[in-house]
Amino acid sequence: MDDTTKVLLRAIRGEAVPHTPVWFMRQAGRSLPEYRAVRAGIGMLDSCRRPDLVTEITLQPVRRHKVDAAILFSDIVVPLQAAGIDLDIVAGTGPVVAHPVSTMADVEAIRPLEPEAVGFVAEGVRQLQRELGTTALIGFAGAPFTLASYLVEGGPSKHHVKTKALMYGAPDVWNALCARLAEITLTFLRVQAEAGVDAVQLFDSWAGALSEADYRKYVLPHSAAVLGNLPEGLPRIHFGVGTAELLTAMGEAGTDVVGVDWRTPLDVAASRVPGKAVQGNLDPCVLFAPWEVVEQEAMRVLAEGAKAPGHIFNLGHGVPPETDPEVLTRLVDLIHHAR
Ligand code: 1CP
Numbered sequence: 001m002d003d004t005t006k007v008l009l010r011a012i013r014g015e016a017v018p019h020t021p022v023w024f025m026r027q028a029g030r031s032l033p034e035y036r037a038v039r040a041g042i043g044m045l046d047s048c049r050r051p052d053l054v055t056e057i058t059l060q061p062v063r064r065h066k067v068d069a070a071i072l073f074s075d076i077v078v079p080l081q082a083a084g085i086d087l088d089i090v091a092g093t094g095p096v097v098a099h100p101v102s103t104m105a106d107v108e109a110i111r112p113l114e115p116e117a118v119g120f121v122a123e124g125v126r127q128l129q130r131e132l133g134t135t136a137l138i139g140f141a142g143a144p145f146t147l148a149s150y151l152v153e154g155g156p157s158k159h160h161v162k163t164k165a166l167m168y169g170a171p172d173v174w175n176a177l178c179a180r181l182a183e184i185t186l187t188f189l190r191v192q193a194e195a196g197v198d199a200v201q202l203f204d205s206w207a208g209a210l211s212e213a214d215y216r217k218y219v220l221p222h223s224a225a226v227l228g229n230l231p232e233g234l235p236r237i238h239f240g241v242g243t244a245e246l247l248t249a250m251g252e253a254g255t256d257v258v259g260v261d262w263r264t265p266l267d268v269a270a271s272r273v274p275g276k277a278v279q280g281n282l283d284p285c286v287l288f289a290p291w292e293v294v295e296q297e298a299m300r301v302l303a304e305g306a307k308a309p310g311h312i313f314n315l316g317h318g319v320p321p322e323t324d325p326e327v328l329t330r331l332v333d334l335i336h337h338a339r
Pocket of ligand 1: 027140
């Protein structure tokens, strides 16, 4: 399929588009009854290792909502497990790591990712590209900081206290950890690129916990090592939550699109990342408001996004699990017919 017909890719390049492309972070799974049906009795990480299931779950929101992009069904910890780290995804909690990282010896025990160890992801991507037509396929990975936060905390955390303690207290251990994670992430994204994803998103979901100075010192070089070493021409999206003060630096890490949460209007965000496309920023909680409010907020996001060189409509973070899927379908239709 000629990629000029993929509206998402045209928007990323800042070309004219027939409509603003739209997809939703965390659109696969969670809010869909058909997802819960196919996942019944299958653990999260087990389901990620089954290409037929990956393909089915990735396609579910495309069929239902007619979004312009599919996001591969996987998780940011999949490459870590494939590299030999003992972890699981616990329902209702998230990733849980058996032996949290705190010393240089812990870091040195982390092995590189062998591309064959994520062959199931490549197979899923190949299956999907046979089905997707003009819908773009977005691959993804976690950025070094966000991955490190799970490995150091041992699981989800609110304030990332242990992570920051390691970063400030043992910068050599921190940098060695992030360098290893950058390598694993790069390998994971290259596998997806070789198998045929149209674009990739690097999720640095929790980078907004840092000041700009600390982000530039402790994180940006590692994210840049990922984003700067991807295959030539592969479109890149770089996203985090609470990153208003980091948008310029996240843009400098090397990306074509900067993802924006709901706190920063897209025209303001665009002024912080000159020349780049922006993605976001509808507050996911707006999905629970009366339709008139959803419509009004979506039109505001469209108007502000139109001031950037390119705009991809999305939420400011993931689809909440309680979301009524009908609202998402209606929202896609609204965006597609807005002009
Ligand atoms: O659309 C999709 O859902 C695609 C697949 C996808 C993606 C893009 C999943 C499946 N996870 C992710 C990325 C991901 N995973 C991120 C970055 C995006 C974001 O910020 O939301 C993060 C931080 C994770 C880590 C993770 N995995 C969490 C968050 C924990 C925390 O710190 O609060 C959770 C709950 C998971 C488990 C998970 N991943 C995906 C699903 C469907 C689930 C739920 C597991 C289940 O159904 O049992």
